[in-house]
Amino acid sequence: MNKIYWPVKYLLLLCLVVFFCGACKKSDPVKPDPDPKPVKKPTVDEVTTSVNTALAGKDTLSQFALDFKSAGLTQTEVENGITVFAPSNKAYTLKTTGRKKITAVTDVYLPDSSVVRDYIVSGKIDIAKITNGTSLTAISGKKLILTKVNDKWYVNGIFLNITVLSTGDNTVVFSLAGLFNTSTLPHITGVSSTKIFPGWLLTIYGGNLGAAVNKNVVKIDNITATIHTANADSIEITVPHGVTAGALTVTTQGRTVTMEQTLTVQKAHVTTVAGTGGGPVQGISIDAADNIYWTDNFYNGNVPAARLVKYSAGQISYYKPVFPNPNGDGTNIAVLNTKTLLWAIGLNSQNQVYFATESSSAEGYSGIFRSATATPTTAEWWAGTGTNYTATTRADLKVYTSVIKFDKQDNLYLLNSGGNLQKITPAGNVSIVIGNAEFLSADPNVQRVSSYGIALSGSKTYVSDATNGRIWIKDNNGLKVLAGNNTHVAKDGVGTAAQFGAPFGITLDNKGNLYVCDNDYGTSNFIIRMINPRGEVTTIAGGAGGGADVDGIGTAAGFNGVNTIAIDSKGALYVGTDAGTIRKITFQ
Helix, strand or coil: CHHHHHHHHHHHHHHHHHHHHHHHCCCCCCCCCCCCCCCCCCCHHHHHHHHHHHHHCCCCCHHHHHHHHHHCCCHHHHHHCEEEEEECHHHHHCCCCCCCCCCCCCCCCCCCCCHHHHHEEECCCCHHHCCCCCEEEECCCCEEEEEEECCEEEECCEEEEEEEEECCCCEEEEEECCCCCCCCCCEEEEECCCEECCCCEEEEEEECCCCCHHHCEEEECCEECEEEEECCCEEEEECCCCCCCCCEEEEECCEEEECCCCCEECCEEEEEEEECCCCCEEEEEECCCCCEEEEECCEECCEECCEEEEEECCEEEEECCEECCCCCCCCCEECCCCCCEEEEEEECCCCCEEEEEECCCCCCCCEEEEECCCCCCECEEEECCCCECCCCEHHHECCCCCCEEECCCCCEEEEECCCEEEEECCCCEEEEEECHHHHHHHCCCCCCCCCCCEEEECCEEEEEECCCCEEEEEECCEEEEEEECCCCCCECEEHHHCECCCEEEEEECCCCCEEEEEEECCCCEEEEEEECCCCEEEEEEECCCCCCCECEEHHHCECCCCCEEEECCCCCEEEECCCCEEEEEEEC
C-alpha cells in the first residue's frame, strides 16, 4: 500500500505545481471574435411602429399616424434617421373625414402617400442647434424653412411645438399646428417678419404665386397693399395704413389664399424718458450699450449754460468738459461757456465722445471737440482751429457745423459751412463727399443746403435738407432727392410727391427705413416721419398737442419741436426736442 501511495502522492503534487504556474502566467490578450455579430439596424417596420406609437399616444396627433405607414420609407432612410413633423388632428377635422385632396377656397391638399413625405426630414434634427432661417429638405424634395419669432418656432409658417415626442428607433418626432400646402395651387409659406407696421416693407413667401405685380392682389385686414415686386415664390409689398388685426391674403389665378398665422400689427408708442429742464436738445447719440448722450443748451436764468448729458441705467449725469491746463499754469478752462452753443454729438467705436459747438463771439468756441473717454469731463479741440472750410487736413480745417456722424470705420462726416458734406478720416485727412455744387447740379431749384441730419449705410449716404424741404441720397448711382420738395408743408406720399416742413435729424433702422424729425413751423406740427426703401413717406408719430409734449400712440402723441433722433439696439427711437426732453418711440 505504501509503495503505491507515495508515487501517487508525488504525482498529485507535481500536477498542483504545474497548475499553479499556469495560473500565474500572464493572460493572453483577448482575440477578436472571428465572426462578430452585426450591429442591429432599425427596420422600416420598427421605425414606422415607433412613430405610430408616439403619434397614436397623442389624441391631438393620432390621425397622422393612420397615414404615416403610407410614407413608403426605405431602409436607407430609416438607417440615416428621420425627423417627423406631425400635423395636428385639427388640421384634418377641419377638412373632410376621408382626408381627400380638396380644392376649396383654402386650397390645402390633405396628406396622401406622397404628401406624407413632405413632413419627414432625413436625419435627427436637434432644435437646440438650429438657427433662425435654417432650410431643410423633406425626403419628398419639398423645402422647409424654420423661422423663430420671439421664442416660438415655425415651419413654413406653421407653428411648431418643439417638445420632442419620441427619440426611439432612430427617429425624432415633433408636432405641428397645421398642414403644409403641397398643391400646385397658390399657397403662402411665410413672411419676412410676423411683426408689421404701416409703411414698412414686407416680403411674402410661397409657391405658384402670380409671376408679375399685376397678377396678384395682396390685402391685410381687407385693405389692399401696394405691390413692388412679384414672382412665383415671393411678393414684396408695403404694409398699408389702417391695418389692425393682421389677416393676410393673396389673390391670384382666380383664387384667394390666406396665411394661417395672423400678423402682429404694431403701433408707435411715444413716452417721455427724460426732461432735463434745460434748453433745446440739438444732438443725440447712442452707444453700443444703449447709453444715451445728448447736447443740452441749458439756460441758468438768462445766462446760457450749455452742457452734455448722459443717460445710463435710468440715471442722468451732466458734464461741463474743460481744457486741462492749456497754459501750463495748472488752470483748467471750460470748453462750454456763456458764448458757446452746443449742437451735434457722436461716439466712435472706442466710445470717445465728440461734440460740435458754435459761437458768434470770439469769446466762445466753434469746432469739434473730443473727449478721450465715455465720461466727457475733459476735452481737446479736435477740429476747427484752422482757417479754411475746404482744407484737406484736420489741422487746417475751419468748422462751423450743426451735424456730425461716424461710420463703422470711424470716419467722421459733417456738413460744413458752405454746404459741403465732408469726411474726416481717423488719420486727419479731409475730403468732400458731396459738394454744394453737386447738390445744385442734382436739382437746380434748391438753394444752398443746410442740414441737421446725416445717416450712413454701406455705400449710401443720406442728408436732410431743412432749407429745401428734402431728403437726399447718394449711392453708387450718384446723388438724387429721395423724398420731398420745396413746399414746406408736411404731407405723406412717394418720393418728390411727399412734402416736409423742415426735416432735421435722421436715423436708419436695420430694415433700411429712414426716420426723420420734421418741423412744420407754420402749423406747429412737429412730427416723426418714416421713408421706407421704396421712397414712401409715412407719418408715424406726433401732430397732437399744438406743439406741446404729449405722450400717446401714433398721431395722438405730441412734440415740442423735433431736432434730433437716434435708434438703439432694440429698434427704439429717441427724439430730442426744443423743450429739452428726450422722447422714446417703441413699436409694439
